[in-house]
Amino acid sequence: MRKIRTIISMTILAVVSGMLFGQNANELLKQIDENLMPESYESYRKLINEEPDGTAKEYVFYTVKKDNDKVAMLYIEPASDRGRATLRLDENMWMYIPNVGRPIRITSMQSVVGGVFNNSDIMHLDYSAEYDADILSEDDTGYVLNLKANNKTVAYDHLKMWVIKDGLTIEKIECYSATEMLLKTLEFKNMKDFGNGLVRPSVIETYSPLYKGYRSLMIYATIAPRKLPDEVFTLNYLSRLEELR
Secondary structure, eight states: OHHHHHHHHHHHHHHHHHHHHHHHHHHHHHHHHHHHSOSSEEEEEEEEEEOTTSOEEEEEEEEEEETTTEEEEEEEESGGGTTOEEEEETTEEEEEOTTSSSOEEEOTTOOTTOSSOOHHHHTOOOHHHHEEEEEEEEOSSEEEEEEEESSTTSSOSEEEEEEETTTTEEEEEEEEOTTOOEEEEEEEEEEEEOSTTOEEEEEEEEEOTTSTTOEEEEEEEEEEEOOOOGGGGSGGGGGGGGGGO
16 A cells, blocks of 8 residues: 555656646746847848859848737848738738738748748747747756647647757757658857847758758848837738838
8 A cells, every 4th residue: 555655646746747847848938039039029130042053042021020929021122022021920921912902821831932941930939939848958058948839830840949058049949840850950140239138149040951952041130129019910001011110
């Protein structure tokens, strides 16, 4: 009888410890999100798509985000795409093209600009909004987290995230499908002080075993906190995003 009570006590302790460990991992992920971006902000960034033959195409975007479920993005360059805009509300996405009757639906795994980054990468929400975290390992310098998608509409089934303890900065992310296929790797580079207490990598480089020889870079020029009304994140406002600049 005593042996049975001991086994039950150990089982309960293991379950409770596991629950606390998971909670700590999710709190850690929220802190990582906060260190990566303000809750609501505006930013200018450049996206570069490089092909195996050495050619490259560049885009410049103005982006605004509010809370953990609203992102809108305006195309500034190239001139041929100027005035285009995209909107993300939770997992729903649309693209606005001037002179087209109405915004069209797009999906997270598509890429409206080509290259290795998909729409979900470009219009990124907080990781803690889309994933539940567990700590795979920890040492003196950092953590390795496993992030499991909390619903089936998230672009990647799970992520493996390397985090530097000093500043809780992301170093690398591997993106996987439900069948354990590595879809792409994101490397976070070039620490920069953006002001307002935000110090984070200014460059995200991505490459994929599915697109050998291709590489895409996302380079942040500015990131600044900004309060924005909900009206900005509506289909009717997409044609007016230029007014925010």
